[in-house]
Amino acid sequence: MTPFTHFAAIDWSGAVGPRQKGLAVALCTIGSEAPVRVRPGHVWSRGEVLGWLDREMPRDTLVGLDLGPSLPFVDAGAFFPGWRESPADARGLWALVERLCADDPHLAASSFVDHPQAARHFRRHGGRTGDKFGVGRGRLRVTELAQRAQGLNPYSNLNLVGAAQVGKSSLTGMRVLHRLAGRVPVWPFDSAPPRGPLIVEIYTSLAARDAGRPKGRSKMTTIAALNAALTHPAIGSAPVPGDGAIDDHGADALLTAAWLRANAHRAALWQPHDLTPQIAQTEGWTFGVV
Template sequence: MSHAGRFAHFVAIDWSGAVGARQPGIAVALATPGTGAPRLVRPGHIWSRADILAWLRQDLPSDTLVGLDLGPSLPFVDEGAFFPGWDESPADARSLWALVDAICADAPHLAATSFVDHAQVARHLRRHGGRKGEHFTGRGRLRVTEHAQRAQGLNPYSNLNLVGAAQVGKSSFTGMRVLHRLASALPVWPFDPLPSAGSAIVEIYTSLAAIAAGRAKGRTKLRTHAELDAALAALGSEPLGGAGAIADHASDALLTAAWLRTAAADPMLWAPPALTPPIARTEGWTFGVR
């Protein structure tokens, strides 16, 4: 099934799981069909996670494909559970989102510290201060889609690892709170089937967009306007313009919005061979991973 022309807008959100009310690391970019340069949404605004939730609920343009740069789930397939050995381990991703939000109900700013500090959860995590749960081994468990990322030459980190500059666990858990609170307002592929009309959310990995634009693996961050414009050109997009440095959160979002505009029309990306119904319910999939 072709999805060319299916969406009228393409949004990429570079996410942050950092502590605090507002996150300089969050950036939102929007592209429209054609070749026009993507643009930042609310440039200069320092977003909060609650801002993003409200924007997705109330201000999202119609027929938008939204890419969220976070891990919306945890490994399940390898052990048959998110948290093996825990009787209350959720059976699917939506139940996991609900559990994270319930345990963190009193945490401000959609933070997830209460969840990662939960005694049963912590047994499976690598946390700061040399704290490593007895069920965390090696570099941490990976989802099936993350094994596929590795096969494509990427370097995914386990969502159960909360340590290091490249860790994604904190982003993932805070993002799960947002996804739970969106409820049925927006379908989230592949946990939900892609509807024939309207908006939808997918998981993105911004390095995929950079590699598609010709950047070398391991050199996917764009830190100048010139680098960004060269990458946009490789995706068939007009330049953003400007000169000098640009924050990589902004460039990640801008380039990925332009990439979504081209990638959304590829039917193969909506039907990766390894994506089975059980994986779709539990682990999900990163859009763009084959």
């Protein structure tokens, strides 16, 4: 029996500015009722999402954040090989990002990627690829290698370029996780508590795949497509009301909240084969990847 009574999914954004249209928050309860948007029609700021996580969400909530809570470590034995300030674990990484970005407004992380040492590890716009970025798509975490083995299409959290970039979302999310320290645990950096709340990393494409969406077509832009995914036997949710168009960020959040509800009870998802104690403290893991 899952200890959670509510399940939330947050489609995150690393975009610059006070509010981000790419932010979406969805919530559902135990059972099969359709998930709902939290503050529908509202354009969230990252600070508002932080406040919701810290003070407003229902107490026993399992929250999925669609971002990378850490960077590759295992492949090179460090987050930033050759940099004396390279932290020993993920919480140290969150603290470093927060410290270097203290003057960045709206929980942005521009100062971190512009730091002369950190920049060597990122692929940035304008053809600026750091000499330590790696080859191809860049360095991957162990959980991302496992994602690829499951037929998914992960990119490095050190990539800051293009539609597939996940680095900016990850770095801005680390500032949020740092500020929640001691109040909301984050799996697997923290053990899953007997009662909520708890944050996990999610990959919305995994939820879409399980809901029958074709590979390469995980995004849903109509209520009909979303409801076909929600009512898939693997998800088991009632459909959301209405018809017509829906933004893909909201659709991702709604489906993934229902996916979390359908999968939170599965013991194997909390005990991935390749999740070692070292990885749990450095790179973390994507919930649902085994």
